[in-house]
Amino acid sequence: MVIKLISCSRNRKGQRGVALITVMLIVALASIIAAQMTTRLQTQMQRSTNISFNQQAYWYALGAEAFTKRVLIKAFKDEQDVTHLEQIWAEEGSNYPVDFGEISGEISDLQSCLNLNALHPKAKTKSESVDNGTGNAAGSSTAKSKTKSTTASSNNSGSRSGSNKQLPAATVLEGLIVNLNIEGIGNFEAEAMVNALTDWLDSNDVITGSGGAEDNDYASREFPYLAANSYLGSVNELRLIEHFTPAVILALTPYVCVLPQNAQHLININTLDAEKPELLQALLDSSLEDAQEILSARDSSGYDDLADFYKLPELTKVKMEKWQKAQFVIDSEFFKLKASARFNNSYFSMSSIMKVSDTQQIQVISRTIGRN
Structure with missing residues (x-):
């Protein structure tokens, strides 16, 4: 018991x-379940807050874009036929405080750089640019429409294959690459790069010349791809093209740009950077010293007439051909805004390309999110 x-x-x-x-x-x-639920709830709340903050920063950046339009309208309302570095748009980047953040932006002229898309087969040849009088080759004083200059160069639909030696931009780019004195890069390498870029832009499978590259060259790589056979979308696209090394791209970037779906090759002599004479040296096929003297002789407000530019004593040393004169204008129609916005702990960066069709209408033709 x-x-x-x-x-x-x-x-x-x-x-x-x-x-x-x-x-x-x-x-x-x-x-454990309660802790996980709490953590997920906090994460979701933080995610929602971040999205809200980022969205506000995005709208701040769009506000900078709208403000830029007003700035350009004001600048060209005062001076319709001339674009120069004394105008309000050309001021150095500005910062504007806003509620819980800041907006910053900088405007640059996309006709003070070499348009890489001007190597597209639809671009005008040297003879065509002279025949059509592009860029006031005779040095006459004209107040041409901003829209007309783009239409004339973009709508030339005659495709060409083979040699690109007749394209002014091809000659200029080759000279620019040489002028930058990049280690290991000479005339042969520069020509190869220009030919490879031309093949990347054209729609045929014909290799342009020495150093050219088409689909077969890119398809045989470890990670194969094909040539775009279309306009460039960004300067960064050069990384995909044969012969363009990081050193070359880094050196070229301050001097070149890309106009979306546009083969125009017109350079505003009024807005060329005086600290980057290598581009003018390539445009004129002159010495670096001559290019520096020409830019130094330019007033801060530029030239009201191309004839004044051609009459410069410093320019008499340079023998300019007609196609070289046809490269220059004194007004611009393409501008780029680099905007960034901060709202609380969120940041947003955006690049917008704008086209001035007339003094009252400005169209955003490209918008890139992120730093570029």
Whole structure:
């Protein structure tokens, strides 16, 4: 009888121990689930907050874009036929404080750089640019429409294959690459790069010349792809093209740009950067010293007439052909805004390319999200 009582007592103690452990496991499991739910809720709330902040920063950047349009309208309302570095748009990047953040932006002229898309087969040849009088080759004073200059160069649909030597931009780009004195890059390498870029832009499978590259060259790589056979979308696209090394791209970037779906090759002599004479040197096929002297002779407000530019004593040292004169204009119609906005801890960067069709209408033709 005593043995049975002892056995029952031990069983009850064992059951109570199991029940206690079970309760503790349930409490621990509930605590873990509650902690996970709390963490997920906090993460979701933070994500929603970040999205809201980022969206506000995005709208701040669009506000900078709208403000840029007003700045350009004001600049060209005062001076419709001339674009120069004394106008309000050319001021260095500005910062504007806003509620819980800041907006910054900088406007640059996309006709003070070499348009890489001007190597597209639809671009005008040297003879065509002279025949059509592009860029006031005769040096006459004209107030041409901003829209007309783009239409004339972009709508020339005659495709060409083979040599690109007749394209002014091809000659200029080759000279620019040489002028930058990049280590290991000479005339042969520069020609190869220009030919490879031409093949990347044209729609045929004919190799342009020495160093040219078409689909077969890119398809045989470790990670194969094909040539775009279309306009460039960004200067960064050069990384995909044969012969363009990181050193070359880094050196070229301050001097070149890309006009979306546009083969126009017109350079505004009024907005060329005086600290980057290598581009003018390539445009004129002159010495670096002559290019520096020509830019130094330019007034801060530029030239009201191309004839004044051609009459410069410093320019008499340079023998300019007609196609070289046809490269220059004194007004611009393409501008780029680099805008960034901060709202609380969120940042947003955007680049917008704008086209001035007339003094009252400005169209955003390209918008890139992120730093570029």
